Amino acid sequence: MLRLYTHPACLQHDPGPGQAESPARLRAVLQALDHDRFAAIDRVEAPRASREQLLRVHDAAYVERLLSSAPASGTLRLDEDTLMSPASAEAALRAAGAVVAAVDAVIAGRDGHAFCAVRPPGHHATADQAMGFCLFNNIAVAAAHALAAHGLKRIAIADFDVHHGNGTQAIFATEPRVLFISSHQSPLYPETGREDERGVGNIVNAPLSPGDGSYEFRELWDGMLLPRLHAFKPQLVLVSAGFDAHRDDPLADLRLNHEDFAWITERLVALAPAHAGGRLVSSLEGGYNLSALAASATAHVGALLD
Ligand SMILES: [Zn+2]
Numbered sequence: 111m112l113r114l115y116t117h118p119a120c121l122q123h124d125p126g127p128g129q130a131e132s133p134a135r136l137r138a139v140l141q142a143l144d145h146d147r148f149a150a151i152d153r154v155e156a157p158r159a160s161r162e163q164l165l166r167v168h169d170a171a172y173v174e175r176l177l178s179s180a181p182a183s184g185t186l187r188l189d190e191d192t193l194m195s196p197a198s199a200e201a202a203l204r205a206a207g208a209v210v211a212a213v214d215a216v217i218a219g220r221d222g223h224a225f226c227a228v229r230p231p232g233h234h235a236t237a238d239q240a241m242g243f244c245l246f247n248n249i250a251v252a253a254a255h256a257l258a259a260h261g262l263k264r265i266a267i268a269d270f271d272v273h274h275g276n277g278t279q280a281i282f283a284t285e286p287r288v289l290f291i292s293s294h295q296s297p298l299y300p301e302t303g304r305e306d307e308r309g310v311g312n313i314v315n316a317p318l319s320p321g322d323g324s325y326e327f328r329e330l331w332d333g334m335l336l337p338r339l340h341a342f343k344p345q346l347v348l349v350s351a352g353f354d355a356h357r358d359d360p361l362a363d364l365r366l367n368h369e370d371f372a373w374i375t376e377r378l379v380a381l382a383p384a385h386a387g388g389r390l391v392s393s394l395e396g397g398y399n400l401s402a403l404a405a406s407a408t409a410h411v412g413a414l415l416d
Pocket of ligand 1: 272395
């Protein structure tokens, strides 16, 4: 069983012309998934995250500021890359709410996968700061929900976006019930994610070098990251699914192709039944070449479906 969570508001968050993180990204993903091959997917409209859910990882002052600062027209710049438009607060609530609802569903269903086709993305957002296109940290809000509302004791977050998930790492750096595992290009924005950033032993950073491709990526996950995931015995696997390590992506210099995203997804899916009752929730992060993003996301969702 595969559920797809999304919401029209996620298409209305519009940082404006010339921004890499654009509504066209999500449109490309949803169009590619609108295909007979994906007819069996259960499509669900994402609810809003509640204040209580957001406050498990975000500061109250930050949540209030974000929810009240969407401009009436045009855009408001929060940092160099992060802008809000009139629909952005609603989109951010739906994006975080999607991942929370997906966690509820896979836990209730015992063996299920879910993909959240949402934006704004989340993994750069910290407890009190929007950055790198991210407003709320969707995957972190969902992980905190699984801990608090479902009483899970071991949750793994696998992040293969080409950028380091600095926000997710910062939020869980002292939380041993969450294992955060990331492969990412270094050097690259946001310039965090060194191997010696280990949290309380629950953070595993595996930098790749510019120019690295399928071989290096697979070797890293097979040799080091997947064994760490297995050893942790996660009761739930969450995935920060960014597709910007693709060779055609304009924001980075790794050389993956869409089949590598099917490969890593199959590996993560294979891991889930051993410990997690098959429960896996994936959420869209980056990916900025529209055709590469569509091909990669369909490869990922295809592997979740099979
Ligand atoms: Zn990214």
